[in-house]
Amino acid sequence: MNAPPYVVVPQYLHEPGLGMVRDVARVEYWPEESVMPREKLLAAVATADGILCHPPARCNRELLDRAPRLRVISNVAVGYDNVDVPACTERGIIVCNTPGVLTDATADATLALMLAVCRRAIDNDRFTRSGNWHYWTPRLLLGQDLTEATVGIVGMGRIGLEVARRVRAFRTRILYHNRHRRPEVEAELGAIYVDLPTLLAESDFVCLHVPANAETRHLISAAELAQMKPTAYLINVARGAVVDQKALAEALKAGRIAGAGLDVYDPEPIAADDPLLSLENCVLFPHVASATLRCRQRMSELAARNLLAALAGETPPACVNPEVLKN
Ligand code: DGY
Numbered sequence: 001m002n003a004p005p006y007v008v009v010p011q012y013l014h015e016p017g018l019g020m021v022r023d024v025a026r027v028e029y030w031p032e033e034s035v036m037p038r039e040k041l042l043a044a045v046a047t048a049d050g051i052l053c054h055p056p057a058r059c060n061r062e063l064l065d066r067a068p069r070l071r072v073i074s075n076v077a078v079g080y081d082n083v084d085v086p087a088c089t090e091r092g093i094i095v096c097n098t099p100g101v102l103t104d105a106t107a108d109a110t111l112a113l114m115l116a117v118c119r120r121a122i123d124n125d126r127f128t129r130s131g132n133w134h135y136w137t138p139r140l141l142l143g144q145d146l147t148e149a150t151v152g153i154v155g156m157g158r159i160g161l162e163v164a165r166r167v168r169a170f171r172t173r174i175l176y177h178n179r180h181r182r183p184e185v186e187a188e189l190g191a192i193y194v195d196l197p198t199l200l201a202e203s204d205f206v207c208l209h210v211p212a213n214a215e216t217r218h219l220i221s222a223a224e225l226a227q228m229k230p231t232a233y234l235i236n237v238a239r240g241a242v243v244d245q246k247a248l249a250e251a252l253k254a255g256r257i258a259g260a261g262l263d264v265y266d267p268e269p270i271a272a273d274d275p276l277l278s279l280e281n282c283v284l285f286p287h288v289a290s291a292t293l294r295c296r297q298r299m300s301e302l303a304a305r306n307l308l309a310a311l312a313g314e315t316p317p318a319c320v321n322p323e324v325l326k327n
Pocket of ligand 1: 076077078079102290
């Protein structure tokens with residue numbers, strides 16, 4: 001009988017994924033929120049057939065050089081900027097992610113940020129607790145409407161589409177910008193395809209749903225922020241590097257845009273002296289857009305299915321470097 005594969009899980013992993021892997025493999029498990037200490041991880045991967053991990057666990061060349069038997073890295077996230085995919089491909093290592101299962105939770109979190117920032121949820125909460133609330137007054141803590149607003153979606157992939165479906169219920173006008181037009185989305189939602197400058201100039205909410213790559217780095221910088229309306233909000237649940245964070249803080253401070261709702265930063269965690277932390281016209285989440293128990297469980301399950309399929313020599317449900325499978 002063949003020895004079971006050896007798998008390293010260097011961070012806490014929800015069920016059912018952990019149990020699924022344990023049923024098949026010998027598992028080195030680090031059950032903490034923080035990643036297994038680097039030296040321990042580098043030692044553990046020396047004989048590993050698979051790694052099941054997520055950011056911030058870094059699977060870079062240093063780690064790959066220490067893992068001569070490695071066949072698969074299954075990331076418990078849709079993003080995989082913590083994995084050096086080209087280096088894995090060179091070595092024939094399969095890289096997998098978890099698309100689809102976190103779409104709804106992330107779209108819900110986008111709506112939470114939009115409503116929180118335009119209806120000043122944090123200010124309202126603080127004020128209610130402060131003891132300064134004496135009257136209902138006509139100008140108390142005024143916000144702006146999502147209802148009948150123009151929402152601009154940058155990146156009409158799975159998550160962008162689910163955000164568009166949700167904001168449609170608010171009778172919004174939906175603009176979108178994407179690598180290619182999506183006629184079926186236009187037909188379903190009446191979404192209008194526009195170039196980025198038009199989207200920026202006309203939207204009351206600009207929602208970012210693009211992956212992080214060289215093309216999207218600082219897609220929203222000082223020049224783009226200057227094209228937005230002073231009453232508009234920027235919402236980012238994609239990746240921090242898509243926005244020039246310094247330029248955003250300056251725009252928010254100067255009132256060049258009304259506010260921002262952010263789940264992601266560059267770097268993460270956000271630096272303790274980042275100017276965003278002292279600004280009141282932004283709502284800041286700590287990269288939790290997919291953080292519902294059901295979503296986390298589904299992510300763990302899909303990541304386990306990916307890993308087990310790859311170890312069994314089968315095609316994983318979600319592989320980001322399928323060219324490796326051909327060999
Ligand atoms: C992802 O999956 O890439 C998210 O950012 C974390 O859930």
